[in-house]
Amino acid sequence: MLPDGIVIRLGELTLKGRNRHRFEHKIVKDIRRVTRAFSKIVMEQQFGRVYVTLNGEPYEGVAQELKKVFGLSSFSPVYYTESELDTIRSKALSLLTSESVKPGTFKVTVRRADKNFPYDSQEMNRLVGGYILQAVPGLKVDVHRPDVDIRVELREDRAFVYSKMVEGTGGFPLGTNGKALLMLSGGIDSPVAGWLAMKQGLELEAIHFHSYPYTSERSQEKVKDLVRKLAEYAGPVTLHMVPFTEIQTRLVQDYNDNLLITIMRRTMFRIAEQIAGSCGAMAIVTGESLGQVASQTLPSLHAIGQSVSIPVLQPLIFTDKQDIITIAEQIGTYPISILPHEDCCTVFLPPSPSTNPNLKVVQAIERSLPWLPELIEQTVQQTEAIQVGPGEPDRFENLF
Known part of the structure; x- marks a missing residue:
């Protein structure tokens, strides 16, 4: 049987407090965005649900597409x-008997929205x-763990009958907790973050941050492709492309030792903080996972994070690499991330980067670089700002 419609349940977090109407409005807007290619659908919103x-x-x-709505x-x-x-009985029976695997147990769960219906x-x-049963x-019948739960919703104009529950993405509606700036490399971790x-x-x-011509134009296209994949969940995303070549080459000329990556990352954070201020972002999001590489040890994270005054959010900080890969595969960024295009940090990586940088030493080195x-x-x-959307041509923006 082909379904006539879809009943969508909003997350519990969405329904709490005085923000409920704002959250519901944002989710409905996002549902309309991801389903805009399906022009015939009609949506109706009720408390905690969208039909x-x-x-x-x-x-x-x-x-x-609904799996892309937070x-x-x-x-x-x-x-x-x-x-x-x-x-209703006939439709419920047809639904149960159409199961691909014959069920041994079932239960019926009725929700009576129409209080004038003759039976409760x-x-x-x-x-x-x-x-x-007849x-x-x-x-x-098994009311605790049935093979099939036949659900019936009684409404004024019609009844809904269904049995399958598809898990949604969960979380909060996009944008309802503010705005942040994602530091995006071409790797696996940062798109997942x-x-x-x-x-x-x-x-x-x-x-x-790119280092053209040390990094290729294709590496920049790879990053745009990652943003395009994230934009499937968010709509068009602004990508700030930072020309980092001159800073890196000057750093290598004046200081090419084991704290180079720490200083580079602190410099990136300072630039990101300024861009964040210009676009209204209140935090920086990064893809660090504790201990993965030299710049992600606790002393390194401390030394790098001290370079900015806004919050640095690290969603992956305690996440195992395989778990990160699993999410990357689920959201579709993994095949893009593993394409063999270098990023700016790997090109200028010193032979033995420090895993235990001393903040005072790092600050002293930075003071010796007056330029x-x-x-x-x-x-x-x-820095160049580009709006990247799913299936849309890139659009350049003026930031300053």
Whole structure:
């Protein structure tokens, strides 16, 4: 049977407190955005739920897009019928017998939104369940762990019958917890960190540091492709492309020792902080996972993080690498991340980067580089802002 519609349940976090209406409005807006290609669907919003009538649009296609909406708890394909006992029984029986694997146990769960319906929820549970038991020999009722849970929603104009529950992405509606700037490399970790940040309700802009011609133009395209993948969940995302070549070459000329990466990362953070201030972002999001590389030991994270005054959010800090890869595969960034294009840090990596930098020593070295603050300001001014969207041409923006 082809579903007539979809019932969408909003997450519990979304429904709490005085922000409920704002959260619901944002989720409905995001549902409309991801399903805009399906022009025939009709949406209706009620407390804690959104009802979608497909009007012939493919359920599988719409369902795939709904998995990109943050704040959704779950959704179900639903079948419509007249709000009348016999037709509800018939539809419920058809749904159960259409299961690909014959169930041994079932239960019926009725939700009576229409209080004028002649039977209450408990009576309907018995009336529908008893009808199915008589029609299917050997079938048993299990109210705790049934093979199939036939759900019926009684509404004024019609009834909904369904049995499948598809888990949603969860989290908070996109943008309801503020805005942050994602430091995006071409690797596996930072796109996953960005996705997790969006799941927690952060609107994102992204920043990437490139060292052309030491890094290729294709490495920049790779980063745009990663942003394009994240934009499937967020809509168009602004990507700030920072020309980092001059700063890196000057650093290598004046100080090419084991604290080079620490100083480079502190410089990146300072630039990111200025860009964040210009675009209204209140935090920086990074893809660090504790202990993965030299710049991600606790002393390194401390020394690098002290370079800025805004919060640095690290969603992956205690996450195992395989778990990060699993999420990257799920959200579609992994095949892009493993393409063999270098980033600016690997090109200028010293032979033995320090894993235990002393902050006072790092600060003393920076004071011996009087040209650095001015070059940071020049680099910020030369940064290029590009709006990247899913399936859309890139659009250049003026930041300053």
